[in-house]
Amino acid sequence: MKKIILAAIAVMVFGFANAQKARFGVKGGLNIATIGGANDANSLVGFQLGGFAEINVWKKLFIQPELVYSAQGAKFDGYFGDRDYTVNLNYINIPVLAKYYITKEFTVEAGPQLGFLVASKNIEDEKSVDVAFNLGAGYNFTDNFSVGIRYTIGLSSVYDYDDYYDGYYYNDRYTNNVLALTAAYKF
Numbered sequence: 001m002k003k004i005i006l007a008a009i010a011v012m013v014f015g016f017a018n019a020q021k022a023r024f025g026v027k028g029g030l031n032i033a034t035i036g037g038a039n040d041a042n043s044l045v046g047f048q049l050g051g052f053a054e055i056n057v058w059k060k061l062f063i064q065p066e067l068v069y070s071a072q073g074a075k076f077d078g079y080f081g082d083r084d085y086t087v088n089l090n091y092i093n094i095p096v097l098a099k100y101y102i103t104k105e106f107t108v109e110a111g112p113q114l115g116f117l118v119a120s121k122n123i124e125d126e127k128s129v130d131v132a133f134n135l136g137a138g139y140n141f142t143d144n145f146s147v148g149i150r151y152t153i154g155l156s157s158v159y160d161y162d163d164y165y166d167g168y169y170y171n172d173r174y175t176n177n178v179l180a181l182t183a184a185y186k187f
Contacts, residue, residue, distance in 0.1 A: 021056035029148075029182030033072040035087065035158055036175040040079075044086060046071030048093075048180060060101040064109065068093045069118075072176050087123045089158065089176065091115040095134050107138040113152060115176070123158070130176055131156040144186050152178040 031046040050068030057063055073087040097111035115130035136150030154175025 023054045023186045024051065025054065025184050025186035026051050027066070027068070027148075027182050027184035029180055031071060032179040032181075033074065034177050035074040036154055036177045037173050038074065038076070040077050041074040042076070044073045044075050044088075046073070048182065050093075052184070054099065054186065062099040062101070064095075064097040064099045064111075066093070066095050066097070068095070070115070070178070070180075072178055073121075073123075085122050088119070088121040089117060089123065089126065090119040091130060091176075092118055093130075093132075095132075097134060097136075099138075105140050107140070107146075107148075109136045109138065109148075109150070110134060125160045126158055127156065127160045129156070130154065130158070132176060136180075138184075146184050146186070148180075148182045148184065150178075150180045150182070152176065152180065 028049040029047065031048055033044050033046055035041045048068050048070040050066055052064055052066040052068075055063045055065075070091045070093050071088065072091060073089045075086050076084065078084045093113055093115040095111055095113035097109040099107055099109040101107050111134055113130075113132040113134055115132065117126060117128045117130065120126050132152045132154050134150055134152050136148055138146050138148035140146040154177050156175065157173040158176060159174055
């Protein structure tokens with residue numbers, strides 16, 4: 001996993017060095033996460049923190065690769081006298097977004113994301129790689145400071161097992177779904 005992360009960082013650094021118009025920044029914010037497909041999953045509040053580059057490719061169109069630490073998961077209700085419990089999943093996410101400036105202030109963005117699980121709690125047989133798709137929008141208060149909202153739709157299952165596991169049949173995929181509210185500063 002370390003080799004994959006280092007390779008992704010090397011590719012991004014090479015791309016940034018060759019970009020004509022690139023700006024770098026930091027971002028952080030609040031995650032409201034859940035695990036889709038699980039009927040008893042409730043939202044879990046987490047955070048994200050990372051960096052990004054904004055690379056102009058054509059007029060108002062930019063590519064925005066990011067490297068973000070993200071706390072995700074869900075809360076679950078206990079049944080038959082069991083305690084409620086929380087599933088914590090912490091990822092290093094690498095989204096690559098197409099970002100379009102509708103106006104100088106308003107932007108929309110979309111793109112794929114690859115996530116690498118770095119820590120988990122209260123979950124067994126979790127997958128170490130997560131695939132998702134992002135949709136979002138942003139508002140630029142200044143040339144440097146902006147806020148954004150993004151919804152991440154999980155495309156791959158959180159759990160690493162087939163339809164039959166531990167005496168039960170699972171027909172649904174359990175996916176990471178995250179609503180993120182962030183603030184960003186570009187240098």
